[in-house]
Amino acid sequence: MEGPRNASNAMKPQITRFLGAALLVLLPVHLCAQDLPRPKEFYFEADADVARPLELLPGDDEATVERLLKARERGRRGEASLAAAQLARIAYAGGRADTGAALYDEARRRADNARLRDALHWNQGWDLYRQGDFAGALAHWRSAGAERLKGPAWLPPTLALGLWRLDRREEAVRWYAAAVRTEPQLWRSPDLERLLPDWSAADREALAEVAAAWQAAPPPWP
Numbered sequence: 001m002e003g004p005r006n007a008s009n010a011m012k013p014q015i016t017r018f019l020g021a022a023l024l025v026l027l028p029v030h031l032c033a034q035d036l037p038r039p040k041e042f043y044f045e046a047d048a049d050v051a052r053p054l055e056l057l058p059g060d061d062e063a064t065v066e067r068l069l070k071a072r073e074r075g076r077r078g079e080a081s082l083a084a085a086q087l088a089r090i091a092y093a094g095g096r097a098d099t100g101a102a103l104y105d106e107a108r109r110r111a112d113n114a115r116l117r118d119a120l121h122w123n124q125g126w127d128l129y130r131q132g133d134f135a136g137a138l139a140h141w142r143s144a145g146a147e148r149l150k151g152p153a154w155l156p157p158t159l160a161l162g163l164w165r166l167d168r169r170e171e172a173v174r175w176y177a178a179a180v181r182t183e184p185q186l187w188r189s190p191d192l193e194r195l196l197p198d199w200s201a202a203d204r205e206a207l208a209e210v211a212a213a214w215q216a217a218p219p220p221w222p
Contacts, residue, residue, distance in 0.1 A: 003129070003198055036142060037142075039175050039177070039178035040151050041221065042178070042182045043151030043152060043155055043178055044150075045150040047153060050145065050152065052119060056082040068083045069083075072084050072087065076112075078112045078116065080110045081107045081111045081120070084104070087103050088107065092128075104120055108120050118144045118145065121140040122140070122141065122144040122154075125140035125141040128140065129162065138163070141155070151178075151182075153182065155175075156175045157207060160175040160179070160207065161206055169213065173217070173219060180214065181221065188215075190207075192207060192208060
């Protein structure tokens, strides 16, 4: 349920050179999160294979980027997908959102299983969130987990955060309530630094505001 850590803010020259040709054929996916489904009662699934930063190789220096580009071009489907996803994260961190979106779109096309595609949506959601595109983040988080039969544990607090940032406060509290129903001992009076160690202090503070709003007026179920 934790967001991936920030990558370097420096855009790599190899990715810049790659853009000229690649963006002619890569188009990002456009999703809509205007209407989220209502929360289910419980969200018990650990979902560790989805809620994880995707990384093929450690690092984001020029040598690593060069190796990622080669893996993207020559690797097997799963490996190429991971390489594209890591390049996408570096692109977003460098302020190249269009490039990042195109690379994530490519990564999903090359993914060899549905769980990897869900993980790609989860990762892109966090990249968009860090760019201030909270609506875009919600759309990808919805694709990563909101429609699945089992409820992933990361979904209620993560959607609550995104909705709160969009000032959709009633919905945010409703989703936070799903976390409380699932694990009341964790979320009634949450130790957010322990529960969400990879979230930024600002994001934990925002979720603390959601928790306080829930404590002041818990919504009924259903």
